[in-house]
Amino acid sequence: MAEASSEDLLRTPLYERHVAAGGRIVPFGGYALPVQYPTGIMAEHKWTREQAGLFDVSHMGPSFLTLKDRSGDAAADHAAVAALVEPLICGDIAGLKPGQVRYTLLLNESGGTLDDLMVARSPRFPGALYIVVNAGTKEADFALLAKAAGDKADFQRVDDNALLALQGPEAVGVLAAMVPGVVELGFMQFGAFQWDDEELIISRSGYTGEDGFELLCSAKNAARLWDALLADPRVKPIGLGARDSLRLEAALPLYGHDLDETVSPIEADLGFAVSKRRREAADFPGAARILAEREGQLTRKRVGLIVQGAPAREGAEILDASGKTIGVVTSGGFAPSLGKAIALGFVPLEHTAIGTKLQVSVRGRAQPAEIVPTPFVPHRYFRKSV
Amino acid sequence: MTTKFTPDHEYIRVEGSTGTVGITSYAQEQLGDIVFVELPEVGKVLKKGDEAAVVESVKAASEIYAPVSGTVTAVNDALNGEPGMVNADPEAGGWMFKIEVSEPGELDKLLDADGYAELTV
Numbered sequence: 143m144a145e146a147s148s149e150d151l152l153r154t155p156l157y158e159r160h161v162a163a164g165g166r167i168v169p170f171g172g173y174a175l176p177v178q179y180p181t182g183i184m185a186e187h188k189w190t191r192e193q194a195g196l197f198d199v200s201h202m203g204p205s206f207l208t209l210k211d212r213s214g215d216a217a218a219d220h221a222a223v224a225a226l227v228e229p230l231i232c233g234d235i236a237g238l239k240p241g242q243v244r245y246t247l248l249l250n251e252s253g254g255t256l257d258d259l260m261v262a263r264s265p266r267f268p269g270a271l272y273i274v275v276n277a278g279t280k281e282a283d284f285a286l287l288a289k290a291a292g293d294k295a296d297f298q299r300v301d302d303n304a305l306l307a308l309q310g311p312e313a314v315g316v317l318a319a320m321v322p323g324v325v326e327l328g329f330m331q332f333g334a335f336q337w338d339d340e341e342l343i344i345s346r347s348g349y350t351g352e353d354g355f356e357l358l359c360s361a362k363n364a365a366r367l368w369d370a371l372l373a374d375p376r377v378k379p380i381g382l383g384a385r386d387s388l389r390l391e392a393a394l395p396l397y398g399h400d401l402d403e404t405v406s407p408i409e410a411d412l413g414f415a416v417s418k419r420r421r422e423a424a425d426f427p428g429a430a431r432i433l434a435e436r437e438g439q440l441t442r443k444r445v446g447l448i449v450q451g452a453p454a455r456e457g458a459e460i461l462d463a464s465g466k467t468i469g470v471v472t473s474g475g476f477a478p479s480l481g482k483a484i485a486l487g488f489v490p491l492e493h494t495a496i497g498t499k500l501q502v503s504v505r506g507r508a509q510p511a512e513i514v515p516t517p518f519v520p521h522r523y524f525r526k527s528v
Numbered sequence: 529m530t531t532k533f534t535p536d537h538e539y540i541r542v543e544g545s546t547g548t549v550g551i552t553s554y555a556q557e558q559l560g561d562i563v564f565v566e567l568p569e570v571g572k573v574l575k576k577g578d579e580a581a582v583v584e585s586v587k588a589a590s591e592i593y594a595p596v597s598g599t600v601t602a603v604n605d606a607l608n609g610e611p612g613m614v615n616a617d618p619e620a621g622g623w624m625f626k627i628e629v630s631e632p633g634e635l636d637k638l639l640d641a642d643g644y645a646e647l648t649v
Contacts (some may be wrong), residue, residue, distance in 0.1 A: 177587070184563075187586070382586050383560070383586060384586075386587070475587065476563040476586050
């Protein structure tokens with residue numbers, strides 16, 4: 143992405159807080175955001191794994207899709223709103239329980255990925271969905287969603303609000319002290335919660351591999367919420383740098399890097415996001431390709447690599463043991479929790495077995511690499527049996 | 529002994545005909561936590577401006593250029609085990625390589641401490 147000049151950049155409602163905290167501001171997804179605070183990426187990363195990290199993710203795209211003519215029958219209204227978005231994605235939205243959040247993919251007709259996103263069923267309002275998309279793709283995504291809404295539903299983007307993520311083992315203790323009701327949420331559940339005079343939309347989700355929450359808050363109360371969370375000594379602000387190293391260790395794909403319009407869910411090892419009901423109905427974009435790939439007819443797959451020596455960054459070639467180029471790194475860097483270099487990349491199916499010895503080319507030199515199970519660092523989500 | 533600086537934030541500390549090269553305190557602070565340092569081979573002949581070493585932070589790789597022409601005579605192998613020394617002690621324990629200066633006149637064109645300080649205010 144070309145770097146926009148600083149005056150073109152949008153600011154989140156927390157921009158002043160980042161500057162005041164000494165955040166190093168960089169352009170990201172069209173926004174001016176902190177890549178790190180003075181303590182640095184390594185310390186921020188480790189703090190999030192051990193305590194609780196607070197992230198400004200207001201650049202992302204939260205939105206609501208609400209059925210216009212509701213019947214009053216909750217099941218029918220949910221089915222009607224789900225039917226509007228399902229043609230765009232591979233997830234089972236009709237089957238969501240009230241308050242359930244699902245990770246799914248927006249697909250093109252050839253089965254490539256337009257975005258990865260969260261779609262959630264309102265716990266309170268039948269016929270309403272809460273949808274959060276990525277920053278870099280939000281204009282295109284929102285246009286597709288608005289078109290899908292047609293005259294049957296209202297599509298409302300709420301990306302002028304603030305979106306905060308509180309992540310780490312202490313996140314639940316910190317947030318419960320302010321909003322006791324959040325302890326009832328399990329991983330991938332959400333609800334509306336009162337905090338002072340503000341109604342927060344809180345989901346138990348995130349993109350670090352840790353337990354944690356994402357909080358949608360009005361712009362006017364965002365700084366107050368930020369300060370209230372940071373008042374707890376277990377919480378520190380975390381920049382984009384550690385956000386990236388945390389999600390990389392958790393082997394969570396980053397759109398525009400590990401996912402793009404050519405990459406299918408099966409190639410990206412996101413087969414779980416293609417819901418059973420949708421598979422059986424084969425009624426999603428690119429179904430023919432994706433279902434064939436699921437049966438094993440695929441040429442490449444996303445894998446995790448441990449790299450010896452210098453980190454292999456995005457764009458580094460992956461070589462087989464004989465030195466032949468077989469693939470490319472799509473995300474790579476140093477894993478602070480592991481103290482070594484890790485990478486995500488795509489290789490042909492025959493090279494994807496755990497333990498396969500490969501190489502990566504860094505500055506023209508081949509370095510040893512090995513396929514390892516992902517996530518690199520185990521996920522620690524708080525799953526509730528329902 | 530005199531220390532000179534490049535606008536790219538390398539320093540070279542010259543004793544006799546040998547210079548010790550590393551990055552400045554300002555540079556290490558800008559780069560953040562250094563996690564890997566790739567050093568040149570001893571005996572390598574470098575021209576002024578050649579890529580001599582690479583430092584990797586969590587986020588990105590940055591090239592270190594030869595401040596002057598010459599031959600690499602020693603490298604700081606301690607950085608292989610402890611790359612963070614570049615952050616902790618950039619101008620002493622975090623040195624990267626020593627170079628036998630072949631074109632002493634090039635030193636005169638580098639910045640002195642005051643000139644470099646002006647760059648980083």
